[in-house]
Amino acid sequence: MAQHQQLHDKMNISLSLKSVAHLVAALFLFFICSMQLAAAKIFDAKSFTLDNGLEVIVVENPRVPVVTHMIWYKVGAADEQAGFSGMAHYLEHLLFKGTEKVVPGDFSKTVKQNGGNDNAFTSQDYTAYFQSIPSDHLEKMMEMETDRMLNAAPPPEHYASEKNVVLEERRQNTENDPRALFNEQMRSVMFPNHPYGTPVIGWMDEIKTYEWNDVKKFYDTWYAPNNAFLVVSGDVTVEEVKELAEKTYGRLSQKELPKRVRPVLPPSIAQTNLTLEHERIHQPAFQRGYLAQSYAQNREDALALDVLQEILSGGATTRFYKSLVVEKKLAISAGFSYSGNSKDYASAWVYGTPAQGVSLDTLKDAIEAELTNVIENGVSEQEVTNAITRIQDSAVFARDSLSGPAMIIGRSLTTGSSLEEIENWPDDIASITAKKVQDVAIKYLDINAPWHRAPVSGYLLPKEKEEATE
Amino acid sequence: MAQHQQLHDKMNISLSLKSVAHLVAALFLFFICSMQLAAAKIFDAKSFTLDNGLEVIVVENPRVPVVTHMIWYKVGAADEQAGFSGMAHYLEHLLFKGTEKVVPGDFSKTVKQNGGNDNAFTSQDYTAYFQSIPSDHLEKMMEMETDRMLNAAPPPEHYASEKNVVLEERRQNTENDPRALFNEQMRSVMFPNHPYGTPVIGWMDEIKTYEWNDVKKFYDTWYAPNNAFLVVSGDVTVEEVKELAEKTYGRLSQKELPKRVRPVLPPSIAQTNLTLEHERIHQPAFQRGYLAQSYAQNREDALALDVLQEILSGGATTRFYKSLVVEKKLAISAGFSYSGNSKDYASAWVYGTPAQGVSLDTLKDAIEAELTNVIENGVSEQEVTNAITRIQDSAVFARDSLSGPAMIIGRSLTTGSSLEEIENWPDDIASITAKKVQDVAIKYLDINAPWHRAPVSGYLLPKEKEEATE
Numbered sequence: 001m002a003q004h005q006q007l008h009d010k011m012n013i014s015l016s017l018k019s020v021a022h023l024v025a026a027l028f029l030f031f032i033c034s035m036q037l038a039a040a041k042i043f044d045a046k047s048f049t050l051d052n053g054l055e056v057i058v059v060e061n062p063r064v065p066v067v068t069h070m071i072w073y074k075v076g077a078a079d080e081q082a083g084f085s086g087m088a089h090y091l092e093h094l095l096f097k098g099t100e101k102v103v104p105g106d107f108s109k110t111v112k113q114n115g116g117n118d119n120a121f122t123s124q125d126y127t128a129y130f131q132s133i134p135s136d137h138l139e140k141m142m143e144m145e146t147d148r149m150l151n152a153a154p155p156p157e158h159y160a161s162e163k164n165v166v167l168e169e170r171r172q173n174t175e176n177d178p179r180a181l182f183n184e185q186m187r188s189v190m191f192p193n194h195p196y197g198t199p200v201i202g203w204m205d206e207i208k209t210y211e212w213n214d215v216k217k218f219y220d221t222w223y224a225p226n227n228a229f230l231v232v233s234g235d236v237t238v239e240e241v242k243e244l245a246e247k248t249y250g251r252l253s254q255k256e257l258p259k260r261v262r263p264v265l266p267p268s269i270a271q272t273n274l275t276l277e278h279e280r281i282h283q284p285a286f287q288r289g290y291l292a293q294s295y296a297q298n299r300e301d302a303l304a305l306d307v308l309q310e311i312l313s314g315g316a317t318t319r320f321y322k323s324l325v326v327e328k329k330l331a332i333s334a335g336f337s338y339s340g341n342s343k344d345y346a347s348a349w350v351y352g353t354p355a356q357g358v359s360l361d362t363l364k365d366a367i368e369a370e371l372t373n374v375i376e377n378g379v380s381e382q383e384v385t386n387a388i389t390r391i392q393d394s395a396v397f398a399r400d401s402l403s404g405p406a407m408i409i410g411r412s413l414t415t416g417s418s419l420e421e422i423e424n425w426p427d428d429i430a431s432i433t434a435k436k437v438q439d440v441a442i443k444y445l446d447i448n449a450p451w452h453r454a455p456v457s458g459y460l461l462p463k464e465k466e467e468a469t470e
Numbered sequence: 471m472a473q474h475q476q477l478h479d480k481m482n483i484s485l486s487l488k489s490v491a492h493l494v495a496a497l498f499l500f501f502i503c504s505m506q507l508a509a510a511k512i513f514d515a516k517s518f519t520l521d522n523g524l525e526v527i528v529v530e531n532p533r534v535p536v537v538t539h540m541i542w543y544k545v546g547a548a549d550e551q552a553g554f555s556g557m558a559h560y561l562e563h564l565l566f567k568g569t570e571k572v573v574p575g576d577f578s579k580t581v582k583q584n585g586g587n588d589n590a591f592t593s594q595d596y597t598a599y600f601q602s603i604p605s606d607h608l609e610k611m612m613e614m615e616t617d618r619m620l621n622a623a624p625p626p627e628h629y630a631s632e633k634n635v636v637l638e639e640r641r642q643n644t645e646n647d648p649r650a651l652f653n654e655q656m657r658s659v660m661f662p663n664h665p666y667g668t669p670v671i672g673w674m675d676e677i678k679t680y681e682w683n684d685v686k687k688f689y690d691t692w693y694a695p696n697n698a699f700l701v702v703s704g705d706v707t708v709e710e711v712k713e714l715a716e717k718t719y720g721r722l723s724q725k726e727l728p729k730r731v732r733p734v735l736p737p738s739i740a741q742t743n744l745t746l747e748h749e750r751i752h753q754p755a756f757q758r759g760y761l762a763q764s765y766a767q768n769r770e771d772a773l774a775l776d777v778l779q780e781i782l783s784g785g786a787t788t789r790f791y792k793s794l795v796v797e798k799k800l801a802i803s804a805g806f807s808y809s810g811n812s813k814d815y816a817s818a819w820v821y822g823t824p825a826q827g828v829s830l831d832t833l834k835d836a837i838e839a840e841l842t843n844v845i846e847n848g849v850s851e852q853e854v855t856n857a858i859t860r861i862q863d864s865a866v867f868a869r870d871s872l873s874g875p876a877m878i879i880g881r882s883l884t885t886g887s888s889l890e891e892i893e894n895w896p897d898d899i900a901s902i903t904a905k906k907v908q909d910v911a912i913k914y915l916d917i918n919a920p921w922h923r924a925p926v927s928g929y930l931l932p933k934e935k936e937e938a939t940e
C-alpha cells in the first residue's frame with residue numbers, strides 16, 4: 001500500500017500545515033486543484049439520484065478505455081467527536097481490511113489483478129475511496145464499494161496493527177519534526193474551538209485511546225448512500241452508470257443522519273505571536289495566517305481571493321517572488337496562499353524565508369508592505385487579466401487527466417459547491433475585477449477593517465542565533 | 471433570582487478568567503475554597519450509597535437548626551459536545567423553570583417561604599444545586615430535588631426568554647469588555663483542543679443555536695442518581711438523612727452512563743504571546759499562564775503548588791507583593807496563582823500591573839526573576855512553615871460556615887478527590903517540604919525542565935501608548 005500511504009501523506013500535509021516548505025508544496029497542490037475547476041464547464045457532467053439518496057455524477061470521456069470510480073462521503077476529521085481525533089482517518093485505513101465477504105487486502109488485490117489501482121484519503125470535510133481501472137471492471141468496483149459502505153468487518157487482529165501504522169505515520173511526519181509541531185500549533189491557535197485546529201491524523205494521545213467499537217459507531221452513523229456522492233469519470237455513459245448503480249448501490253437503504261454540527265470560532269481580538277527557537281531549525285522562517293472565507297461561505301470573495309493569490313504568488317513574475325526574492329533580495333522564498341475548499345472557514349497565509357543576513361523582522365516588514373500596497377493601491381486590470389488567463393489555462397490543461405475531473409467534482413461538492421457552480425467556475429472567475437481583488441485584500445488582510453480578526457504570526461528560529469523578534 | 475445570578479457570575483469569573491483584576495479576585499476565592507480543605511479532617515463526614523448508586527455524604531453540625539442540602543452532578547461545561555458550548559449552564563437555568571409537578575419558580579418560592587435560600591452553579595466539571603433551610607424542611611427539599619433530577623419540564627415559553635437571559639449575561643460580562651475577551655482568548659490558547667479553553671457560559675454564536683431538544687438529551691444523559699453526590703451538612707444526623715434519602719432519591723432508577731471522554735492537550739512547543747492594544751484598556755497588564763497538574767492528576771504536586779502560591783502571593787508579607795510592590799515599586803499589583811480543583815488539567819499564573827512609569831517588559835522581567843529565584847534557590851523552611859500555618863489557620867476559620875463544608879466536599883469529590891483525601895488534607899499539606907516546593911517550581915515554571923510546556927503570555931496595553939513589547 002505504498003501509494004495509498006503516499007497519497008495519505010500528501011493529503012495530511014496539505015491539511016495539517018506541516019511546515020513552511022511543505023506549505024508551499026501543499027498549497028501549490030491545492031492551487032492546482034482549484035485551477036482545475038476552471039475546466040468545470042467542459043466536464044458537462046450528468047447527474048441523477050438513486051431512490052436511497054445517493055447522488056451520482058458522471059463525466060463521460062471515451063478517449064481511453066478506463067474509468068475512475070470515486071465514492072465521496074460527506075464526513076471527515078472535522079466531524080469527529082472531541083477526544084476522538086484521527087478516527088475518520090483510522091477508519092479509512094481499516095476499510096482496506098475487509099468486509100463480511102472480502103478478506104483483508106483483497107479489495108486492492110482485485111483492483112490490481114484487473115489492471116487498476118486504488119486509494120483513499122481523508123480530509124477535514126470528506127473521506128474518499130477510488131479506483132482507476134479498465135472500464136469493463138466498473139461493475140465489480142461498484143459491487144465491492146457497495147459492500148464496503150455498510151458491511152466493513154476488519155478482523156480484530158488488525159485493530160492494533162493498523163493503529164500502529166497510523167501512530168508511526170504521525171511519529172515520522174510530526175512528532176519528530178519541530179517544524180511540523182510548530183505548524184500544528186499555529187493551526188490550533190488559528191482555529192480555536194474548531195476541529196480545523198486539529199490535524200486530520202489526530203493527536204497522538206487521542207489516537208491511542210479509542211477502540212473499534214467507537215470507530216464502528218462513527219462508521220455506522222456517517223457511511224450511508226444518502227451521505228455520499230458517487231463520481232464516475234471516463235469511458236462510460238451515464239446510462240450505463242445508472243444501470244450499474246441501481247443494481248449495486250441501489251440495494252442499500254438510506255439512513256437517518258444526525259445534524260452535522262460544527263463549532264464556531266470565538267472572537268479573536270489579540271495579536272498572537274508564536275515563536276520557536278529550536279536546534280533542529282536550520283533556517284529562520286516567518287508565516288502569518290489570516291482567517292478568510294471559503295467557497296461555501298462566500299463564493300464571490302473566494303473567487304477573488306484565488307485571483308489575489310495568483311497575482312501575489314502565482315509564479316516567478318508575480319509580486320511576492322519578483323519583489324522580495326528577485327528585486328529586494330530579502331527572501332529566498334516568499335508567498336501568499338489561499339485555499340477555499342472547505343465546508344467551514346478558510347485561511348490565507350503569507351510566508352517567507354529570509355535571505356542570508358536578512359533578519360526575520362525585516363522580511364516580515366517587507367511582506368507586510370506588499371500587503372499594504374495591495375490594500376492601499378489595489379492591483380492593475382492587467383494583473384487581473386493575466387491572473388485569470390493563467391488560472392484558466394491551467395484549468396484547461398488539467399481537465400483531461402484521468403482522475404482529475406472526479407477529484408475536482410468530489411472535493412467541490414463535499415465542501416459545499418453545487419454542480420452548477422463547479423460548471424460555471426471559469427465564467428465566474430473571469431468576472432472578478434481589480435476592484436473586487438482590492439476589496440477582499442482590505443476585508444481579510446487589513447487589520448483595521450471591521451471584519452478583521454487578529455492574525456496569528458509564527459517565527460521559526462535556529463536555536464543558536466539571537467534574533468530581534470521575541 | 472438576583473442571588474442566583476450573582477453566584478453564577480462569581481463562578482463564571484473564576485472559570486473564564488475575565489481579567490487580571492478579576493483574576494485576582496477569582497483566585498482569591500479559589501484560594502479560600504482550597505484553604506477550607508485544611509479543616510477537612512474536622513468534618514468527620516459520614517457517607518453511604520443508595521442502591522441506585524447515589525453517594526450521600528453527611529456532615530453533622532447541630533449548632534444551628536439549619537441544613538445545607540446540595541446535589542452535585544458529575545457533569546459540567548467540559549462535558550458538552552463541541553458546538554454546544556454553554557449548554558450545561560443554560561440547562562441549570564432552565565432547571566429553575568419547573569417540572570411535571572412544579573410550576574416555574576415555585577421551587578425557589580417554596581424555599582423562601584420556609585425561611586431558606588437556594589441557588590445553583592455550573593463549572594467545567596460539575597453542576598450543583600443547593601438550599602440552606604431550617605432542618606425540619608429537609609425532606610421537602612429532597613423531595614423537590616428528587617423530582618428535578620429526572621422530571622424537568624420547563625414550559626416552551628421559557629426556552630427563548632432564558633436563552634436571552636444567558637446571552638445578556640455574556641454580553642454584559644464579556645462581549646463588551648475587551649479585557650474579558652482577551653482573557654477568554656488567553657484561556658483558549660492555553661487549552662487548545664480541550665473544553666477548559668471554552669468559557670462555562672459558552673460562545674455567543676453557539677449559545678444561540680441549540681434548542682431544548684438538544685439540552686434535554688444532555689439532561690437525560692447525565693442527570694442520574696448514579697452520577698451525583700448528595701452532600702448534607704448541618705443540624706441533622708446521618709440516620710435521619712439516610713431515611714429521608716431512601717424515601718426520596720431512593721425511588722429513582724439508575725441510568726447507564728456514557729464514558730466521560732475528555733480530549734487531551736496537544737503538544738505545545740512554541741512560546742505564545744498575545745497582545746491587545748485597546749482604547750478601553752486604561753492600565754497595562756502582564757499575565758502568563760503555565761500548564762500545571764490538578765489534585766486529580768497529581769495530588770502531591772498540587773499540595774506543593776498550593777504552598778508555593780501561599781509563599782509567593784499569600785499576602786502583604788509574601789514574596790511577590792513585598793518585592794515587586796513594596797520594595798522595588800515596579801508594580802501596583804502582582805501575584806502568582808494556582809488552582810488545582812479540576813478533573814483534568816490545572817494552570818498556574820503570574821500577573822502584574824506596572825507602577826506609573828514602569829514598562830510592561832520591566833515588570834515582566836522582574837516577575838520572571840522572582841520565579842527564577844525560586845527555581846534556582848528554592849524557598850526557606852521558615853517560609854514553608856509559615857505558609858502551611860496560614861493555610862491551616864484559614865482552613866480552621868472557614869470550617870464552620872454554614873454551607874462551607876458541603877461546598878468543599880462537593881467540589882473536591884466532583885473533581886476527583888476521595889472523601890479520605892479531603893479528610894486528610896490538613897495532614898497532607900503539612901507534609902510538604904521546601905525541597906518539594908522547589909521541585910514543583912522547577913517542574914512547572916522552568917522553561918528548561920523536561921515536563922515543561924511553553925507558557926502563554928498576555929500583554930494588555932492602552933491604545934494610545936507605545937510600548938516596547940510587541
